[in-house]
Amino acid sequence: MNIKTFSQICASLLVFGTMLSPVLVVAQTDGSADVNAAAAVRATDTGTTDAGVSATATASVRTKAMTTAVTRADKEIARRIASLDDANARVQAMQQVTPAFKTSLSAAIQAQIAALTTLQTKIDADTDLATLKTDVQSVTKSYRIYALVLPQVRIAAAADRAVTLATMMNTLGAKLQARIASAGSAGLDTTALSAALEDMGTKLSDASSQAQAAVSATASLVPDNGDKTVMASNAAAFKTARKDLQTAQQNLVAARKDVTAILKGLKVSTTATTTNTVQ
Amino acid sequence: MSTAIKWVIAIIIIAGGAWLLWWSGWLGGIQQPAPESTTTAPAEATSNTPPTLNGMSSASDTSDVAVAQDIAAVDSQMQGLVSDSASVDASVSDTPVTQSY
Numbered sequence: 001m002n003i004k005t006f007s008q009i010c011a012s013l014l015v016f017g018t019m020l021s022p023v024l025v026v027a028q029t030d031g032s033a034d035v036n037a038a039a040a041v042r043a044t045d046t047g048t049t050d051a052g053v054s055a056t057a058t059a060s061v062r063t064k065a066m067t068t069a070v071t072r073a074d075k076e077i078a079r080r081i082a083s084l085d086d087a088n089a090r091v092q093a094m095q096q097v098t099p100a101f102k103t104s105l106s107a108a109i110q111a112q113i114a115a116l117t118t119l120q121t122k123i124d125a126d127t128d129l130a131t132l133k134t135d136v137q138s139v140t141k142s143y144r145i146y147a148l149v150l151p152q153v154r155i156a157a158a159a160d161r162a163v164t165l166a167t168m169m170n171t172l173g174a175k176l177q178a179r180i181a182s183a184g185s186a187g188l189d190t191t192a193l194s195a196a197l198e199d200m201g202t203k204l205s206d207a208s209s210q211a212q213a214a215v216s217a218t219a220s221l222v223p224d225n226g227d228k229t230v231m232a233s234n235a236a237a238f239k240t241a242r243k244d245l246q247t248a249q250q251n252l253v254a255a256r257k258d259v260t261a262i263l264k265g266l267k268v269s270t271t272a273t274t275t276n277t278v279q
Numbered sequence: 280m281s282t283a284i285k286w287v288i289a290i291i292i293i294a295g296g297a298w299l300l301w302w303s304g305w306l307g308g309i310q311q312p313a314p315e316s317t318t319t320a321p322a323e324a325t326s327n328t329p330p331t332l333n334g335m336s337s338a339s340d341t342s343d344v345a346v347a348q349d350i351a352a353v354d355s356q357m358q359g360l361v362s363d364s365a366s367v368d369a370s371v372s373d374t375p376v377t378q379s380y
Contacts, residue, residue: 090363095333165356165360175341175345249361
């Protein structure tokens with residue numbers, strides 16, 4: 001009985017470093033334009049007015065509504081920065097991409113954080129309502145952190161993990177192939193085991209393809225800047241990518257079940273032969 | 280200078296010269312052979328095994344223990360994938376909120 005080598009089955013598993021590296025581009029927002037715009041900020045007046053009241057710039061000229069808006073904007077910016085920090089940490093943990101790609105992605109995230117920090121400083125110093133309103137709106141309009149940057153990074157990270165898993169199970173599959181061959185030589189009927197191994201290889205190959213498709217669908221998206229058409233297009237692309245990743249995950253779970261079946265057939269004594277149930 | 284002193288000086292000079300010759304190896308007996316070179320070729324490293332990934336065992340180890348280790352490593356990454364997928368779901372499902380003043 002010929003057992004197709006596992007390496008042949010999984011020949012389509014590409015070196016992931018070449019898969020993701022040219023594709024993902026975290027679209028830069030043009031938010032810096034808002035930050036650097038010449039704002040009509042009232043000059044600080046620390047002198048005493050005719051009324052005899054000392055007027056420091058920020059406290060005296062802001063209304064209560066403005067103060068509330070500033071507080072809320074600070075909170076939203078802090079939330080986005082925290083999310084970006086988490087995303088950056090996840091990028092550092094990616095394993096299948098090239099170091100240059102990782103550095104590039106991290107730099108893009110850091111640029112977003114720096115721009116948001118600058119915007120926060122500007123908002124905190126705004127004393128003109130119109131300027132404040134524009135700056136606060138730019139947090140969501142120009143800095144499309146939640147609408148674009150984070151989904152892109154998270155999709156790339158999940159795809160990276162999927163390919164890492166496929167690579168690991170490919171290695172495990174080669175070992176199982178050797179064990180099946182050995183069992184066959186010893187007289188065991190390995191028909192079912194070989195079928196499970198072949199299915200495992202197919203599932204791993206599909207999972208890798210779907211992971212790549214997820215990244216390809218989202219890597220070149222651009223900020224919508226409030227454009228509803230672009231917004232809808234981006235949302236559709238992310239939904240497609242999510243579906244690809246879900247399919248990749250299902251394939252990996254199926255491959256893992258094949259591993260369990262093979263181990264059971266080989267009567268391999270391990271402490272972890274049951275499949276963890278994953279959605 | 281007295282004769283005795285001259286003799287002492289002469290003896291010192293001769294002894295010093297003799298020591299010098301001995302130290303340089305001229306007066307040594309059979310020359311010791313140069314020590315064998317210690318720069319032997321290093322023992323062949325174990326076969327070029329690729330670095331293991333995320334706690335996997337050696338690629339060449341097909342024992343039950345190695346397989347069990349690999350499965351544990353795979354299952355750990357599967358849990359990580361569940362977490363990553365949840366993050367993707369949260370991002371994709373996030374709906375924009377209009378800022379109001």
